[in-house]
Amino acid sequence: MTPERFSKLLLMSLAVPTLLVFVMASVVAFEVGQLRDALGWVDHTDTVIAETRAELRRIVDAETGLRGFLVTGREEFLESQRESSGTAARFAKLEAMVADNPPQRQRLDEIRGKFENWIGYSKQMVQLREGAGNYSDFELNMTGKRMMDEIRAGFATVIDVEQALRDTRLERATHIDKDFKISLAGLSLLLATTLVLFSRYQLRNLALQYGSALKTAEEKAAEERERKQWFLTLLRSVGDAVIATNANGRITFMNPAAEAATGWSEAAAKQQRLESVFRTVKADTRERLENPVDRVRRLNAVAGPLDHRLLIRRDESEIHVDDCGAPIRDDDGKIIGFILIFRDVTRQYELERTLRTSEKLALAGRITASVAHEIHNPLDTVGNLLHMILIDGGSEHIAEYAELATQQLQRVHQVTLSMLNLYRESHAPVTVKLAEVVNSALALLEMQVRSKEAQVTCRFTEGSSVEGFPGELRQVFTNLIHNALDAIPQGGTIAIDCMSGGTQKQVNITITDNGCGIAEQDIPRLFQPLFTTKGESGTGLGLWVSKGIVEKHGGTIDVETKNTPGESWTRFHVVLPRQFPSLVSTAQALAN
Amino acid sequence: MAFESIPIAGSDLHMRDPQQRKTILCVDDEPIGLMVRAKLLEMSGFSVITGVDGPTALELFRANDVDIVLLDYLMPRMHGGEVARELRAIDPKTPIIILSAYLSLPEDVMRLADLCLVKGMPPKELVEAIRSLLPYEDGETG
Structure with a gap:
């Protein structure tokens, strides 16, 4: 559940009850207004009745006063007569009060008229008494009584009508009150029910939403735990x-x-x-x-x-x-x-060491084959010459045979000497003349060069030398020249160039052959162990070992090749620093 | 060096009539070794024709009546095995001996040759091997 949705739910659960309370308050206000109006009318009627009665009493008092005066002739009895002088104003007020009820107004108007007549009668009677007239005439008195009776009857009617009106109005007020109570109770019930139902719905909704959010969160947490566990297991395994x-x-x-x-x-x-x-x-x-x-x-x-x-x-x-x-x-x-x-990588390291040894053995094998050839040929000739000396004893040619045999043995000596030189390895890097190294590698491969009728050209900058292990470097060049010899066709060319400027810190050696080139897909694996393009006859270790040796000397080895038929070539490029790496660091350490 | 002038004397092998001598085609790219071997074989009573490589050898084989061929294995352009194959195609019957500085040769090459020998063996044994491969020796007394 999103926070927005939660706010909306919360707002709704507040808004609905508020709205309901508002409706209820409106109803209550309306009902109260109604009741007040109704009660107001009852009060009004009560006032009208009270005022009317008071007026009646004043009129009765005036009559009583008149009678007292007529009997006693004393002025004090006319006090009440004088008091009723405000009658006209009071009637106007009463009439205004019942302005909403024209018949009542009519009646009051008639009563006023009759009272005004009685006032006239009263004045006449007072004059009669004061002037010693016949104020006790029966007819005259009966007229006065009749007038007053009519006034009384008029008032009684007005009061009765008002009383009836009051009852009706009170009943209405009571009715409104009852209705109000009922509607209040009904509304309250409705409000309560609505609130209960709505709240229940909302709460349930909220609970559901909350529950689902909680569930999602729990699921996520479980997933996270599982992931963590998974990664941990992964790392552990x-x-x-x-x-x-x-x-x-x-x-x-x-x-x-x-x-x-x-x-x-x-x-x-x-x-x-x-x-x-x-x-x-x-x-x-x-x-x-x-x-x-x-x-x-x-x-x-x-x-x-x-x-x-x-x-x-x-x-x-x-x-x-x-x-x-x-x-x-x-x-x-x-x-x-x-x-x-x-x-x-101990096992890998051991394996690599074994492989390096294998390559050394393979190289030794190749050298042995060379040696066998280089030695067997002159030995064969020497053997033949000796045999000839034996069977041709005393001939003048013997000296010639012996001379030839000596030359051949000299050749054997040369071969063994260069072989020994090849295998004499120093323990610390020495100055290695690259021309010597390459030449000794070529001497070793002479047989193959001859067999392929290869045109080998060597160009060396005067005094090109590096610090290193001559035997190892010879192994590198033997491997590279051997590969070139394998690649070239009969009579092919191999160019060995060794360039180094006097101040340059490194020596560049390239060995270029016009052989068949190297297939593009083979290039990335060329320097990997046990990779060979020569089938059974290759160990797949030569270039790998060469790379190792070159890197040990702080140098690099890479290859360029083109295998378009007719113009194919391959060039191995070896860069060797003049100083052996550890010597460099030692020299730097000393300088520091 | 003029080996041709060296007379053959004092041997039990040199008394045969030159007309009856068996002809050996001797092939090797090593000129001194080839000359010495040819002289030795001549001293042993054979007639020797020499060639310094495969193509020359094939030409000589076609042009001459050769009884046996003595081939060096490792030679430029064509090695002994290839030469032997060509020779067999020309004449399957002529015996072929392959000489090499190696102790072992590829099997197909060994099958092509009647005999494979390692250089440096005693010359007497070489001569005996050649003789054993020749059908017969005219006037052979031993």
Whole structure:
């Protein structure tokens, strides 16, 4: 459920009751108004009745006063007569009060008329008494009585009508009151029911929404847990060793492969600094190497495999490793840890060493074949000459035979000497004259050169030399020239060029043949071990070993080729620095 | 070096009539070795024709009445095996001996040759091997 939807629901659950209360208040207000109006009318009628009665009483008082005066002749009795002087104004007021009821008004008007007549009669009677007239005349008095009776009757009618009106109005008020109560009760019930039903609906809705949101959240959490578990299992089950550290380089995770490789258990390694668990030295020089995490931190990027490393395990035994480190970043790209992945390559290393030995043996085999040829031929001739000396004893040609045999033995000596030279290997890099190395490689391959009638041209810059291991470099050139000889057709050409400027720090050697070229798909695998294009006759190790030797000397080797029929060629390009790498670093170290 | 002038003397092998001598076609790209081997074989009573490579050898084989062929294996342009194949195509019966500096040769080459020999063996054994492959020796007494 989205927050918007939640707000809408909340608003609705407030709005509906508010609306209902508003409707109810309106109804109540209307009803109260009605009731007030009705009661107002009752009050009004009560006032009218009271005023009317008061007026009647004043009129009766006036009559009583008149009688008292007539009997006693005393002025005090006429007090009430004088008091009724405001009668006209009071009648006007009464008439105004019943203005809504024309018959009543008519009646009051008539009463006023009659009272005004009685006032006239009263004045006449007062004059009669004061003037000693016959004020006690029966007829006269009866007239007065009749007048007053009519007034009384008039008032009675007005009061009766008002009384009836009052009853009707009271009844109406009572009715309205009852209706009000009923409608209030009804409305309250309706409101309550609506509220209950609506709230129930809303609550249920809300609960459902909430429930589904909760369920989704729970599912997501479960999914996340499962994913985490999955990744963890994945990390635990990969064959490569994985170590994770926090941003400070302290170990937070180690998989079983890492435990096996380092000899540390995860529990023991946790919170240790990476360099105490992953202790590495350079395989050849045994100098301590930069911790991969520091390297990643310094480069701020994934750091690929470094130099050949030896990992010193917890029990001080050693294994060969290949490692790679990477930073772990949060969503903002901040480094929150590091991951180190490495692999025990001891077996691979041993295998490579075996392969290198195999290549050496294969080379030795090839050399042996050469040697066999180079030695057997002159030996055969010497044998034949000796036999001839034996059977041709005393001939003048014997000296000639012996001379020939000596020459042939000299050739054998030359061959063995160059072979020994080839295999004499120094333990430290020495100055190697490239021309000598290439020439000795060519001498070794003389037989193949002759067999192919190859046109070999060598061009060397005067004094081209590098620091290195002559035997190994000879192996490189023997391999490259041997390959060229295999590739070229009968009578093909091989050009060996060695260029180096006096101040240049490196020497460039190219070996170009006009052979069939190398198929494009073979080029990426050319320097891989056990890859050969020569079928049974190749070991697939020559170029791989050559690359290894060149790289050991700090150089590079690459190939250019064109295999268009008729104009195909291949050129191997070897670049060797004049100084052997470790000597360079030693020299730099000394300079520093 | 003029080996042709070297007389043949003091041997049990040189007394035959030159007309009856068997002709050996001897092929090798090594000129000194070839000359010495030819001289030795002549001293052993054979008539020797020499060639320094495969194509020359085939020409000589066609042009001459050759009784046996002695082939070096490793030669430029055509190796001994290829020459042997061509020779067999011309005349399947003429015996062929392949000489090589190697201890072993490809099997198909070994099948083509009547005999494969390693260079440097005692010359006496070579001569005996040649003789054993020839159908007969006119005037042979031993």
